[in-house]
Amino acid sequence: MADSRRPGPTRPPIRLRPAPVADPPYVDEAPDLWPRPPGQLALDLFGTGRPAAGRPAGRRPDPRPRPGHPAAPPLPPPATSTPEANRAAHRFVGTCLEILNGYRPPGQIRALVEPGRTVEVTEQIARAAARTPPVRRRSTRPAVHLLRLRVCQPRPAAVEVAAVVTGGGRSWAMALRLEHRRGTWLCTALQVI
Template identity: 90%
Template sequence: MADSRRPGPTRPPIRLRPAPVAEPPYVDEVPDLWPRPPGQLALDLFGTGRSAVGRPTGRRPDPRARPGHPSAPPLPPPATTTPEATRAAHRFVGTCLEILNGYRPPGQIRALVEPGHTVEVTEQLARAAARTPPVRRRSTRPAVHLRRLRVCQPRPAAVEVAAVVTGGGRSWAMALRLEHHRGNWLCTTLQVI
């Protein structure tokens, strides 16, 4: 009896080749083993003391220039925020989340925005609303949540805020700037990232 099956496709023979080197060079290896693209600076990550390409030789760095050295110039203090500025940032971001969750109408943001910037801020809120799941009117659980809020006050009358927001299985960020005008903290910039 003859075999009625068709012969299968012929496959080329398998060739085993050595694997390429995937490990970085050791500290004591010659730096020419890993060629650098032209224009890329060489970083001395391991502190070997060898001069990098393009760095003038014969000069030693000034040890006083390092932070922590007794004669180094003092570093500026980190930017801290006042409790009032932090509350204003939380209040503005909370109002934005209530608008996105459908608890407030979008027109209520106008009282917290500087008059010349209302259009830009409401456009950014509309952009954020496009990322949120549909709002259920009878649901008591919010669809959009605040995950993290960072507040920085670079000068006494300005606050910069970064907020991480989640909703509908997605996360995004909101960056905003609040400025103190006539006793109120008003938003001048809102960016949905």
């Protein structure tokens, strides 16, 4: 006679494991339970309220290097972009949005892309087009909008751009790199995320 009951579970049973300790140690516990990485200062969790020894309360530390301690390396300057690079980034992203909204044919992007990268960039634009709502030809309002654009110029002939785009109730990002070649800014990489 055949068994008419349902077959048993195909997944292994769920195992319950103890939760890791999340509370700070008590005063009477050994300090080895919460080891500190080297160089990290101790945090006064128990409110003794005593200031650190050797430093008056309310004063900033001395910025001069002390003997025997290496000085911290200076921070690099922030990577900002020139107005020309900003215009190039806005122009390229604006062209991509016009293609996604149906105002331009996709072939017009070729003039703004490095010749060896045209196929990769058009594939990424097609990937973005799959996320957009259907284009309504008679509508004057674009279906895809630019929410935010960030431009960074790590070196004088290169610009990295991050754009947040929304359309059809969804948002996504576009990351691209523009390089100044032959007197114009050309896209060398585009990634739709």
